[in-house]
Amino acid sequence: MSVTTHQLIQWKQQQRPIVALTAYDYAIAQLIDLAGVDIILVGDSLAMTVLGYETTLPLTLDEILHHAKAVRRGVKQGLIVVDLPFLTYQESPQQAMHSAGRVLKETGAQAVKLEGGYPAMAATVSQLTSAGIPVMGHVGLTPQSVHQLGYKKQGKTAQAADRIIAESIALQEAGAFAIVLEHIPADLAAQITQKLTIPTIGIGAGPHCDGQVLVTSDLLGLSEKQPPFAKAYANLRETITQAVKDYSLEVRESKFPE
């Protein structure tokens, strides 16, 4: 039995922390699923981490669908959530329905994630959830709005904090099953977590969320640069570079193959 959106809500009630990570391919998806990660997010960070774009904005729906299908083939247990890329849902609820429908039909993922709060996005979430499409919200630092917000911490003034709280409540009322809180003060994340009945999944939002998400390339130490709140649990850039150098040397010195 794979993880369900209802289980996530129960886990919040039981105060059992939720673990989420990104994956963009079969091999990593399989490994993090076997390691017991609850939510596997095919994030639009794919654009930068794997495809080499500068921001998430150029990513297309077809590109993320391709990667989500590979992830689906690697996952048996975790709940797979796929990001809707920039301008594949903001134009209208109809456009969002079309894009989210393609995600669920073509990849076999169980849910979509979209950025932004209210009023427009809450109305879109309401339509998607009415059609049986589970939606995860995402507020605070929303990378698809980089040209408006930058990559700065959000919600630092009372007015900005109130807006993020209102957005989170609106998303919950619209039927979202969970909300990512990105790069906001820890006390604001704690307040939102307390107010909501659905789980909050934090990234750069302190320890008081119901769960945490990291970009897997940051966790593995594969990213060229990573945000200040990310933690690397390994240094794969170094490990891979060393392995490639060792191999190259052995080939050049006729030591491999033996």
Ligand code: KIV
């Ligand atoms: O695209 C992504 O990786 C994300 C996480 C940062 C939550 O949205």
